[in-house]
Amino acid sequence: MNTQYFSALIKMSLFASLLCLGLVLLGNYGLLSNMPIEVKDMTTNQTHIDYIHIIFYVVFNCMFVGFLGCLLWRAKHSQQQLKQYIAHN
Numbered sequence: 025m026n027t028q029y030f031s032a033l034i035k036m037s038l039f040a041s042l043l044c045l046g047l048v049l050l051g052n053y054g055l056l057s058n059m060p061i062e063v064k065d066m067t068t069n070q071t072h073i074d075y076i077h078i079i080f081y082v083v084f085n086c087m088f089v090g091f092l093g094c095l096l097w098r099a100k101h102s103q104q105q106l107k108q109y110i111a112h113n
Contacts, residue, residue: 030106037099044092051088055081 059077064070 027106027109030102030109033102034099034106037095037102041092041095041099044088044095048085048088048092051084052081055084 059080061073061077062071063074065072
């Protein structure tokens, strides 16, 4: 692989990381505004915790934050490979 391919891979990983970060931030904002954790029952006027919403938040965040971590790890690994390639050539 030459340096152009490494540079392109790093740029694509960073761009995908930014998109994933935006998805996490906007997704959490949307989830919190449309799926509140504490729900008020209109008939009894009592509040209760909706556990299915909590499970949905946890799964959403684990899935996309894990993917974001993988993207950032790949970008860092590609930068190390680029430095090694430049050092050897």
